[in-house]
Amino acid sequence: MTSRQTGQHFSGSKVLVVEDDRSFGQLLSQELQDHELAPRWVDSAEKALSVIQEWQPELVVSDMRLPGIDGLELLRQVKSKEIKNAPDFLLITAFGSISKAVEALKAGAEDFLTKPLDLDHFTLTVVRVLRNRALRQEVQVVRDYLSQDAFHGMVGQSSAMRGLFEQIRRVSQADGPVLILGESGTGKELVARAVHAASPRRKGAFQAVNCAGIPEQLLESEFFGHKAGAFTGAGKARRGLFIEAEGGTLFLDEISEMPLFLQAKLLRILQDGKVRPVGADKEEQVNVRTVAATHRNLEQEVDAGRFREDLFFRLETFTLRLPPLRERAEDLELLAGRFLRRFSIQMGKNIHYFDQKSLELLNTYPFPGNVRELRNAVERAVTFCDGTTILPKHLPSRIRDDGGQLSLKPARLLAAMAADGEHLPSLAQAEQHYIQHVLNAVNGNKRRAAAVLDIHRRTLYRKLE
Template structure:
C-alpha cells in the first residue's frame, strides 16, 4: 500500500518538516512537501494525495482553511487529514474534527505515535474507499436488494421492470437460496403498489388447521380459541402484495379458495356468511416443479395456470458465476460491520476456492460461508482456512485423484509409459510443449470434462480455458 500512497506535508518549520519527511520516507511512504498554503494548493492541483498532514499556523494563512477547501471540493472519499500545531487547544481540536480532519496532534510530536496515527487514518480511508466502491457497484449493478452484473441477472432485472407494471399474479421458480423473496420485493417496489403493504408467508410453516384463518381471517367465536375478530393476510395486504412462499405445500382445499380470491377478489372470513372484497396482487414462489405436482394431483391445474400469468426464474449462483465475487464482497462488508471487524477482502487463493465451488445452497450458502469466515478471521484478509471444510474438500480433493482406474492399478507402469511417450522423439520437447500434451491427455482421460480436468491438473478453470484458448490461437 505504501508505494502507491502519496502523502502531502504542509509545514513551514524546516527542522520539523525534515524530521517528518525522514521518518515517513524511511518507512516506505511517498511524500511531497509544501511550506505554505499557496504551495499546498498548487500541489493539490497536480494530484490529490491519500493523506494531508498540515500545520495549523502557516506563513500565508491558517491550516483550517485548507481543511475546509479540501472537504468542499474533494470526491466522495476525500483525503485523510491530520492537523498538527504547537498551540493546541480543545476548542481547536473540536473545530478541526468537525471540519473534516481525521486527527489532531500537538507538538512536540511523539514520532512513534505519529507514524501509528498515519497508518490508522490511511487504513480507515482505505476502508471507506472499499465501502464506497461496492456501494457504487450495488447502485449500478442491481435492482433494489437484488445484486448482479451477469447476463442472467440483467435479463431478470428487465423482466421485473416490465412485469411490475402489470397487475396479474406472478409465479417465481428457482432453487432454494436463490433469492425468490427478493425478486418479489423488487416487483412490489417497482410497481404502483410500492407504498402499500408487502407481506410474505411460508405456506409450509403454518399448521393446516390454521391456514384458512391465517389467509382469510375469522370472526370472534369462529372456533375454539378465537376470542376476537382477526384480519387475515389477504385483508392486511389489501392494496399491496402478498407473497405465498412454498406454494406447492398449500393443501388442495385452500387452493380452491385462493383461486376464487384471485379470480374476483372475494374472500369469506372463517365463521362468517358474508364476503369481502380485497385488492391484492398475489405472488407465489417455489423450488418444486408445479407441473409435476399437477400431474400427480397434488396441485390444482386451474390455480397453476392462474398463478403462471407471469412467471420468473431465479437463476442459481452457478449460472451467474460473474456475480459471485460482487456478492461475496457485499456480504463481507455487511458481516464485518455487524461483527465490528476491519476485514478488507479475500486472498487470491480464497477467491479461487470460491470460484471453483458449486454452491448447491446458492446465494444463501455464500452469505453463510462469508459470515462464518468473518467470525473466524483474526486478520484483515479472509484466508482459505476460514472457509468450511466441505468447500475446501470439493475444490482440493479432486487434485489427488489419478486419471483413471487403470492408472490406479498400474501406477508405476503408467508413470514410466507416460514419461516415455511424452519425451519420445529425436529432439527433447520444451516444457511448454510437454504442458500442452499433458493437458490434452488429461482432457482425453476425463472425456472432455473441463471442470474435472482443471481439478486433476490442480489449476483453476479460468487458467485451463486460457491455456486451451492459446493453443487454439496457435493452430489458426
C-alpha cells in the same frame, strides 16, 4: 497515546514498512505493533513490490530514499499496475520540501512526513489514513446499493440477472398473479419484493408467508381471517393475510406445499377478488396482488396430482425464473464482496478482502445452496477472521475440502466416459454415472447430492435402487 486511543477498529490492519535502515525500520514496526497493527518490514522497493502482491497490505509506509527504486517510484509503480485493493501510501524523508510533498501527493500518496519523526504524530497519521480508507470503503457499500449492479435490493451484473431485472420492470406494471421459479436459496423473496417495490402498489403492504410453515388446521384462519367464536380458541376476530395486504402484495412462498383444499379457495380469490373469513356470513372484497414462488417443478406436481392444474395455469400468467448461482458465475465475487462489507461493518471489524486462494475456492465450489449458502459462508468467515483479509481457513470446511470436484462439467464427464469405450453411453448410463460422480464428490451425503442434482431425496433413492 495508548493502543485503545489509536482505534481498536483497526486492530490487525496490515502495514508494510519499507526502510533500508534496519534499526529505524524495526523501530517503526515495533511502534505499529504496540498499537495492535500488523506490520511487516522490508529493506527495498523491489522486495516491497513482491510483498504487496502476495500480502495485500492496507498501507505502505516507505522512506523516500531507498537503494535502487526510491519510494516515489515505488508509489508510481504500484498505482500504474492497478493492483486490486491497492494499498494507501505514506512517504517519509529526511529531505522534505514543498516540491517533494506536492510531487508525492500528486502521485497518489495519502500523506507526507519528514524526519526526525515524532512517533506519536507518526502513529496518529497512520491511523488517520487507515480510518479514511475504511470510510471510503463504507461509502462504497452505499454506492453499491445505488449502482447499476443493484436493483431493489438485488445484486447482479450477469446477463441472466440483467434480463431478470428487465422482466421484473415489465411485470411489475401489470397486476396479474406472478409465479417465481428457482432453486432453494436463490432469493425468490427478494424478487417478490422487487416486483412490489417497482409496482404502483409500492405504497401498500407487502405480506409474506411460507405455505409450508403453517399448521394445516390454522391455514384458513391465517389466510382469510376469522370471526370471534368461529372455532374453539377464537376469542377475538382476526384479519387474514389477504385483508392485511389490502392495496399491496401477498407473497406465497413454497406454493407447492399448499394443500389441495386451500388451492381451490385461492383459485377463487384470484378469479373473484373476494375472501370469506372463517365463521363469516358473507365475503369481503380485497384488492391484493398475489406473487407465488416454489423450488419445485409445478408441471410435475400437477401430473402427480399434488397441485391443481387450473391454479397452475392461473399463476403462470407472469413467470419469472431466478437463475441458480452456478448460472451467474460472474456475480459471485460481486455478491461475496457485498456480504463481506455488510458483515464486517455489522461486527465492527476491519476486513476488506478475500485473498487469492479464498477467491479460487469460492469460484470453484458449486454452491448447491446458492446465494444463501454464499451469504452464510461469508458471515462465518467474517466471524472467525481476526485480521483484515479472509483466508481459506476462515471458510467452511465443505468449501475448503471440495477442491472444485463438483465443478466438473457434464460434457467433460461424458467425454471421459466415452474415452473408456468405443461408444458414448446411453442416457440411463450417463445419468447413473453422473449421480455416482456427485455422490463421490460429496462423500456420499445424499441430502447434498440431491440438492446438487436438483431432485427430491426420494427421487434420488429411487434412482439408486
